[in-house]
Amino acid sequence: xxxxxxxxxxxxxxxxxxxxxxxxxxxxxxxxxxxxxxxxxxxxxxxxxxxxxxxxxxxxxxxxxxxxxxxxxxxxxxxxxxxxxxxxxxxxxxxxxxxxxxxxxxxx
Amino acid sequence: xxxxxxxxxxxxxxxxxxxxxxxxxxxxxxxxxxxxxxxxxxxxxxxxxxxxxxxxxxxxxxxxxxxxxxxxxxxxxxxxxxxxxxxxxxxxxxxxxxxxxxxxxxxxxxxxxxxxxxxxxxxxxxxxxxxxxxxxxxxxxxxxxxxxxxxxxxxxxxxxxxxxxxxxxxxxxxxxxxxxxxxxxxxxxxxxxxxxxxxxxxxxxxxxxxxxxxxxxxxxxxxxxxxxxxxxxxxxxxxxxxxxxxxxxxxxxxxxxxxxxxxxxxxxxxxxxxxxxxxxxxxxxxxxxxxxxxxxxxxxxxxxxxxxxxxxxxxxxxxxxxxxxxxxxxxxxxxxxxxxxxxxxxxxxxxxxxxxxxxxxxxxxxxxxx
Ligand SMILES: Cc1cc2nc3c(=O)[nH]c(=O)nc-3n(C[C@H](O)[C@H](O)[C@H](O)COP(=O)(O)OP(=O)(O)OC[C@H]3O[C@@H](n4cnc5c(N)ncnc54)[C@H](O)[C@@H]3O)c2cc1C
Ligand code: FES
Numbered sequence: 116x117x118x119x120x121x122x123x124x125x126x127x128x129x130x131x132x133x134x135x136x137x138x139x140x141x142x143x144x145x146x147x148x149x150x151x152x153x154x155x156x157x158x159x160x161x162x163x164x165x166x167x168x169x170x171x172x173x174x175x176x177x178x179x180x181x182x183x184x185x186x187x188x189x190x191x192x193x194x195x196x197x198x199x200x201x202x203x204x205x206x207x208x209x210x211x212x213x214x215x216x217x218x219x220x221x222x223x
Numbered sequence: 224x225x226x227x228x229x230x231x232x233x234x235x236x237x238x239x240x241x242x243x244x245x246x247x248x249x250x251x252x253x254x255x256x257x258x259x260x261x262x263x264x265x266x267x268x269x270x271x272x273x274x275x276x277x278x279x280x281x282x283x284x285x286x287x288x289x290x291x292x293x294x295x296x297x298x299x300x301x302x303x304x305x306x307x308x309x310x311x312x313x314x315x316x317x318x319x320x321x322x323x324x325x326x327x328x329x330x331x332x333x334x335x336x337x338x339x340x341x342x343x344x345x346x347x348x349x350x351x352x353x354x355x356x357x358x359x360x361x362x363x364x365x366x367x368x369x370x371x372x373x374x375x376x377x378x379x380x381x382x383x384x385x386x387x388x389x390x391x392x393x394x395x396x397x398x399x400x401x402x403x404x405x406x407x408x409x410x411x412x413x414x415x416x417x418x419x420x421x422x423x424x425x426x427x428x429x430x431x432x433x434x435x436x437x438x439x440x441x442x443x444x445x446x447x448x449x450x451x452x453x454x455x456x457x458x459x460x461x462x463x464x465x466x467x468x469x470x471x472x473x474x475x476x477x478x479x480x481x482x483x484x485x486x487x488x489x490x491x492x493x494x495x496x497x498x499x500x501x502x503x504x505x506x507x508x509x510x511x512x513x514x515x516x517x518x519x520x521x522x523x524x525x526x527x528x529x530x531x532x533x534x535x536x537x538x539x540x541x542x543x544x545x546x547x548x549x550x551x552x553x554x555x556x557x558x559x560x561x562x563x564x565x566x567x568x569x570x571x572x573x574x575x576x577x578x579x580x581x582x583x584x585x586x587x588x589x590x591x592x593x
Binding site (some may be wrong): 117118119122123124125128148149150152153156157161162163171172173174175176177178179180181182192195198199200201 | 257258259264269283285323341342344351352353354355356357359360361363364365366368369370371372394395396439440477
């Protein structure tokens with residue numbers, strides 16, 4: 116949807132292996148090796164989380180792992196910076212609310 | 224525990240160049256970066272660089288990055304990717320969290336901090352809406368991740384990053400609705416500014432964003448004219464449709480590890496704020512710790528690479544792999560090259576601040592290269 120296929124300097128986007136990841140239980144197609152935040156934008160998803168007190172939506176801000184605005188709960192672990200974390204086949208991602216909760220006992 | 228002679232934090236142009244020089248001299252090097260791939264900000268810089276031919280001017284940042292990676296691979300430089308350096312102790316132990324789930328202590332004889340910089344934010348009502356991001360964030364998305372974060376982009380800031388990223392957004396297929404500049408005149412290199420202007424993008428000097436509107440995403444932006452003291456002039460507002468606002472309002476060096484290590488700092492606003500004091504060998508006030516690149520002041524990839532080489536050569540000399548004499552001669556050559564990069568209208572201001580830094584550094588830094 117929002118992928119840049121043709122580019123005057125970078126050339127054609129190389130074909131990538133597709134993987135399926137789940138965002139709030141809905142499957143989306145991502146490209147192997149790409150960052151979660153990029154896969155979400157490619158699929159038209161711009162909200163990564165809602166803030167703790169005012170429940171306001173947040174999207175990416177720095178895209179280089181500095182600001183933590185893009186944090187989501189990934190495979191049960193909250194506060195993952197999705198702009199610098201690669202997608203993996205079958206990964207389960209949820210839009211984080213506030214500080215998030217650990218979803219697996221054994222990871223506490 | 225991992226032992227190494229030289230640990231380098233950050234695999235951007237500065238860290239990579241430092242690693243290549245030190246490894247070439249024979250030092251055992253460990254290059255640590257929190258990303259899955261090395262290169263720092265280099266792989267998003269698809270424009271051609273300025274400077275002389277010796278500085279790879281006319282070459283695009285991405286190609287310089289590919290070249291540095293090839294060299295570091297040929298030299299067999301040890302890298303620790305997906306490694307976040309979260310602490311530093313006694314000037315020699317680094318606490319690294321690897322792949323988010325494993326803790327490791329790296330014990331190094333010498334450390335080079337080449338952690339780069341982060342983008343500044345500007346606060347206005349609505350600035351926290353999805354769709355409002357650093358210009359570098361948009362640059363990362365389009366050039367590295369190859370996704371378009373927005374279609375109608377308003378750029379705040381006409382400095383080099385502002386105009387370079389505006390042009391790259393156009394190349395990626397987005398529409399740049401305007402470039403705003405709070406100062407009364409434009410701030411970027413003429414060549415880059417002209418390319419954006421030629422593409423028909425309107426520039427508004429003495430203007431800023433008053434507020435952004437939207438519920439789940441930016442939908443429109445209200446801009447306003449500023450007077451000579453940067454106060455908003457009531458009645459000059461107007462609304463522009465935009466789904467993205469990029470903030471190109473400067474960078475701040477990432478200096479946390481240098482603070483933690485106990486390095487002394489100096490405030491130089493022209494270089495981005497509080498900076499770890501360093502001398503002409505890139506040594507800090509803390510024994511065994513060197514710095515290079517944007518952490519020493521916001522500049523460009525070309526200066527970051529030269530500073531990286533300086534730090535690499537002098538750390539290798541400190542470890543005994545290069546004679547003091549040779550390190551001096553090679554450092555002098557690199558300084559000539561740096562001074563040449565720091566000339567011209569933009570470079571001169573940085574040069575003056577760097578000179579102040581070196582003056583302080585050469586005065587207060589006592590530890591000796593062995
Ligand atoms: C988003 C962005 C876009 C830019 N675009 C341009 C441009 O178009 N043109 C231009 O001239 N300049 C640009 N700059 C300026 C740019 O910083 C320099 O050109 C150059 O990349 C600086 O090199 P460096 O090696 O010092 O830092 P960087 O290239 O930033 O590399 C530092 C590396 O260290 C890593 N790191 C930091 N802290 C840690 C830690 N604690 N543990 C592990 N790893 C860590 C970072 O993730 C990064 O990979 C940009 C800067 C930013 C931040
Ligand atoms: S967007 Fe800033 S950390 Fe991911």
